[in-house]
Amino acid sequence: GAGVSQSPRYKVAKRGQDVALRCDPISGHVSLFWYQQALGQGPEFLTYFQNEAQLDKSGLPSDRFFAERPEGSVSTLKIQRTQQEDSAVYLCASSLDVGRAYEQYFGPGTRLTVT
Amino acid sequence: KQEVTQIPAALSVPEGENLVLNCSFTDSAIYNLQWFRQDPGKGLTSLLLIQSSQREQTSGRLNASLDKSSGRSTLYIAASQPGDSATYLCAAPQRISNFGNEKLTFGTGTRLTIIP
Numbered sequence: 642g643a644g645v646s647q648s649p650r651y652k653v654a655k656r657g658q659d660v661a662l663r664c665d666p667i668s669g670h671v672s673l674f675w676y677q678q679a680l681g682q683g684p685e686f687l688t689y690f691q692n693e694a695q696l697d698k699s700g701l702p703s704d705r706f707f708a709e710r711p712e713g714s715v716s717t718l719k720i721q722r723t724q725q726e727d728s729a730v731y732l733c734a735s736s737l738d739v740g741r742a743y744e745q746y747f748g749p750g751t752r753l754t755v756t
Numbered sequence: 757k758q759e760v761t762q763i764p765a766a767l768s769v770p771e772g773e774n775l776v777l778n779c780s781f782t783d784s785a786i787y788n789l790q791w792f793r794q795d796p797g798k799g800l801t802s803l804l805l806i807q808s809s810q811r812e813q814t815s816g817r818l819n820a821s822l823d824k825s826s827g828r829s830t831l832y833i834a835a836s837q838p839g840d841s842a843t844y845l846c847a848a849p850q851r852i853s854n855f856g857n858e859k860l861t862f863g864t865g866t867r868l869t870i871i872p
Contacts, residue, residue, distance in 0.1 A: 647799075674859060683760070683845055683862030684800070689852055697852045697859070732799060734860075744790070745860060749799035 643667065645748035647733050653754045654723045662718045662751045666735030673716050674745060675708055676732040684732050690716060691739055723755045758783045758850040762863035769836060770871050777831040777866045779846030784824045790860065791820050791831050792845040800845065804831070836870045843867045 646665040654660050666673050672691055676684035677700075687706070689697040692713035701708070705724075710716040720727055730750040736743040759782045769775050781789070788807045792800040804820040806813045806829070812821045819832040833840060843865040849858035 676860075681864070683847075683864050684860075686859040686861070689859060700859075734800075744802060744805050746802070747792075747800040752797070 645733055645735055645746055647731075647748040647751050649751060650749060651752050651754075653756060656725060656755055657722050659719065659721045660723055660753065662720075662731050662753070664716045664718070664733030664735075664748060666714065666716070666733070667737075667746060668714075669737070670735035670746075671713075671738050672736040672743070672745075673710060674734040674736075675716070675718050676734065677702075678730040678732060678750070680729070687718070687731075720753075723753075725755050728753055728755045758786075758848050758861040760846055760848050760861050760863040762844075762846055762866050764866060765864065766867040766869075768869040768871060771836060771838060773836050774832065774834050775836055775868070777833070777844050777846075777868070779829040779831070779863055781827050781829070781846075781848040781861075783848070783850065784827050786824065786848050787858070788849065789820075789822050789829050790847045791818075791829075792847060794843045794845060794865070796842075803844075833868075838870045838872050841868055841870050 648663045675687040678684040686700040688708045690710040705721045707719045732750045733748045734745040736745045761780045763778045790805045791803045804813045806822040817834040822829045845865045846863045847860040
């Protein structure tokens with residue numbers, strides 16, 4: 642079956658522009674995570690959704706970052722007034738249900754470059 | 757707060773050798789631990805998920821072990837091949853408040869190069 646998909650795969654934005662990154666989780670998956678991966682680093686947690694509810698946004702680096710999942714399936718991560726330090730790969734992951742036993746499946750990521 | 761460390765940061769070995777990648781974590785109250793592979797410019801591919809009730813998990817030439825008491829996990833790759841060249845990431849979970857799900861805390865990875 643289809644895995645997690647993300648679009649666009651690559652995005653170049655000029656500093657100050659707004660961007661929107663999309664994640665399509667595996668169908669039926671309840672939990673959805675966003676991670677940010679800077680060059681040469683491991684991914685770092687940004688935010689978590691359980692269905693449409695955003696239950697943890699402790700990893701969002703500033704109030705310029707906003708995420709939503711209005712119908713409990715597709716999610717969008719929006720970054721307003723992009724800065725050069727926002728350049729990174731943004732990874733989305735989903736898992737079947739809530740709980741410690743459920744594996745997270747990752748999408749290919751969106752590579753954002755802010756010039 | 758969970759912290760994950762991976763050693764070495766980079767490793768180059770000739771084809772055919774066996775090798776071990778190391779991962780340590782600070783919070784041993786984990787339910788499982790996951791190893792991922794990441795190819796340049798690509799997303800994460802899950803290799804092995806070890807439950808805390810297991811001590812080892814095997815998939816083909818890969819074997820991962822978990823020792824919660826010492827806060828360590830190792831990934832053993834047997835008979836390495838050039839196609840194994842990639843970055844290997846270890847991830848330990850951290851509880852999300854009381855919501856029953858867990859976010860992953862990653863190490864910075866080991867960049868592995870297999871020399872033909």
